Amino acid sequence: MDSRREPQDLVPRPLRVAAALSWRFLVLVAALYVVGTVTGYLAGIVVPVAIALLLAALLVPGVDDLAGRGVPRGLAAALVLIGGLVILGGVLTFVVVTFVNGVPGLVTQLSHSVETASDWLTNGPLHLSDTQIRDASAKFVATLTENQSDITSGALTTAATVGEILTQMLLVLFTLIFFLYDGARIWQFLIRAVPTRVRTRVDVAGRRGLAALVSYVRATAAVAVVDAVGIGIGLAALGVPLAIPLAALVFLGAFIPIIGAVVAGSIAILIALVANGVVAGLVVAGIVIAVMQLESHVLQPLLLGRAVKLHPLAVVLAIAGGLLTGGIAGALLSVPLLAVLNSGIRSLLSEADEHVDPADVHASEPEESAPDEPGLDVEKGPMG
Known part of the structure; x- marks a missing residue:
């Protein structure tokens, strides 16, 4: 019997298994980190495409149904997309108009609630004086005044992002059109990168x-x-x-x-x-x-x-x-x-x-x- 032993034999089996799992885990974490970093860097593209995919999942059954009834797929995609946009635009318009019309009533009721709260603070168990309430209100107003520059810069930043939001909305719409019209061919193109022996399984899983x-x-x-x-x-x-x-x-x-x-x-x-x-x-x-x-x-x-x-x-x-x-x-x-x-x-x-x-x-x-x-x-x- 050979008394010489290989170096790996000197390492206990549990330690070898733990080491093997550890380096594989580290490689997986590193890969996920790289994918997450790249995805975050390209968020302006990834997020609109993902939202377009969600919308396509909602609308594609309607396109398939029209196409199954003999309507050309391009026309079916256009009809479903236009119908969805009309419904969405109508709902948003109705909500915005209702919100604008309801704000004055909300302000009136809010003023009444503030008066009721002030009355409770003065005549209730706290027995605060009018001077204390006015001082608290003055401090609140002063705080807003002191932070006015921050609020203004935040508003300007928000206004600057409006252009980005509009651009991403256009990207969502553009991507959604092709998902509805040509989604099957896009998928077939993507799975060409998968090895032939497992391509069918990946196709079914997708x-x-x-x-x-x-x-x-x-x-x-x-x-x-x-x-x-x-x-x-x-x-x-x-x-x-x-x-x-x-x-x-x-x-x-x-x-x-x-x-x-x-x-x-x-x-x-x-x-x-x-x-x-x-x-x-x-x-x-x-x-x-x-x-x-x-x-x-x-x-x-x-x-x-x-x-x-x-x-x-x-x-x-x-x-x-x-x-x-x-x-x-x-x-x-x-x-x-x-x-x-x-x-x-x-x-x-x-x-x-x-x-x-x-x-x-x-x-x-x-x-x-x-x-x-x-x-x-x-x-x-x-x-x-």
Whole structure:
């Protein structure tokens, strides 16, 4: 027996395994860091393209339906896009006009609330004097005056970004047109970079991911409509100012799961509290909580259950990571990205998808063939 031993044999096996995992983990972290850095540097392009992809996921079923009825795809894409823009423009115009008309009433009610609060501070348990209240108001005004330059520079910065926003909106529109009209050929061009032996599997996985994205966007839009209508009716019934703009804010906020609806609902509660008093604020809080419970325990499992089965913890962590790395845009795009990755990876690992013809996977149908596996997806939960 040879007494000589190789150097690697002198290292305990657990240490060798730990070292192998460690350097692979470091390489993965470095790769993710490089990808994140490049993505952040190109955020002005990446974010509009990602938003265009979300909008395409919402509109492409309509284009496919018209194309299936014999309408040329270019004309179908134009009709769906123009119809969507008309609806969006009409809704935004209605919301803006309602907001402008409702501001005077809100100011009047706010003045009344300030007078009521001042009366409570003077005659209530605090027994503050008029002099103390005036001094506090004077300090507040002085603070605003001292920071006027910062406020002005911030306004100028905001005005400077208007051009960037308009440019990105045009990029979203331009990209969306080609996604609707030529999305299939764009995808076929992209997967040419994949090795031939696994190209079919990647094609199927990508189509599964797109199917999950389509189902996610459509189901989220339906949930957002229910949230906005429920809270909007409650606000209108209580006579809260700006009920329709607040309902529109709830609709937009619902596209950021969990956090968005909570923030939008909190704004509605605050306005009701300031404009209509404590009782109205509590009633609105009850309405918001009831709608959130309906969303969490009925709408999310019913509508999103088949589309995307993500654990609530995964959703919250994805949103938190998106907020830290990309702000509001990151929070908006994090959950759809997680849904696409979850569906695509499950398809790659699924033996049932190994012999599936990519032509049989359609973007408008939900994912069905990938098996349920432990990890991010669960059968039941507050989010479905």
